[in-house]
Amino acid sequence: MASPNSILSVEKLGVAFGHSIIIDDLSFEVREGDCLAVIGPNGAGKTVLLKALLGLVPHRGEIRWSVGAHLGYVPQKVAADRQQPIRVVDLLASKAAVQHLPSADISAVISEVGLSQQVLNSSVGHLSGGQFQKALIAFALLGRPNVLLFDEPTASLDELAEEHAYDLLHKLQHEKGMTVILVSHDLSVVYRYANQVLCLSKGKPCMGPPKELLTPGMLEELYGGPSKFYRHIHE
Numbered sequence: 001m002a003s004p005n006s007i008l009s010v011e012k013l014g015v016a017f018g019h020s021i022i023i024d025d026l027s028f029e030v031r032e033g034d035c036l037a038v039i040g041p042n043g044a045g046k047t048v049l050l051k052a053l054l055g056l057v058p059h060r061g062e063i064r065w066s067v068g069a070h071l072g073y074v075p076q077k078v079a080a081d082r083q084q085p086i087r088v089v090d091l092l093a094s095k096a097a098v099q100h101l102p103s104a105d106i107s108a109v110i111s112e113v114g115l116s117q118q119v120l121n122s123s124v125g126h127l128s129g130g131q132f133q134k135a136l137i138a139f140a141l142l143g144r145p146n147v148l149l150f151d152e153p154t155a156s157l158d159e160l161a162e163e164h165a166y167d168l169l170h171k172l173q174h175e176k177g178m179t180v181i182l183v184s185h186d187l188s189v190v191y192r193y194a195n196q197v198l199c200l201s202k203g204k205p206c207m208g209p210p211k212e213l214l215t216p217g218m219l220e221e222l223y224g225g226p227s228k229f230y231r232h233i234h235e
Contacts, residue, residue: 013061037190040200072145089120
């Protein structure tokens with residue numbers, strides 16, 4: 001049974017594509033205000049988990065969001081053609097129109113994310129990786145979600161842009177009390193920002209605080225590599 005401050009409860013979740021089982025018998029809970037990092041080797045089902053939580057893929061088991069949960073999503077990849085001559089401001093305006101949001105909501109997310117007039121008036125195909133990521137975050141924030149799901153939000157960014165993106169996530173979580181579910185390969189980021197970690201692997205999934213869960217032995221078992229590879233996360 002979910003605890004009173006739970007915003008998400010997952011019980012015996014299973015996802016399969018044909019005969020390939022991606023997630024099997026997964027149960028966990030996320031509390032309001034948590035930053036949950038989902039980690040694991042390639043093919044462990046991290047992206048599939050986010051899509052299941054969003055109702056985008058068929059699944060078995062139970063996914064229960066609290067009545068007040070309102071979701072925003074930043075995908076790892078965007079299927080839209082970035083070469084299309086659509087400006088960032090047009091992208092935001094189109095979502096606002098579909099959701100019948102006032103123009104003040106667009107102005108609010110522009111301010112929160114820190115989008116400049118130059119970026120707003122640029123076509124998405126002319127943006128740098130960091131600028132495009134900011135635009136996607138602003139798009140996700142429209143509609144005032146209180147839960148943000150991020151799939152490798154800095155996978156294609158340079159180090160400085162990555163730092164800015166994570167600082168923005170941290171700011172949104174603490175200033176707005178948002179719940180964050182984050183897929184990341186960067187364990188230093190997991191230690192810095194997450195208060196809970198969900199480890200997915202072909203073995204039994206596990207969940208707990210980063211400092212208790214991410215021991216050298218657990219990381220070696222999870223990723224199949226020598227523990228010294230992860231030494232930087234403890235420095």
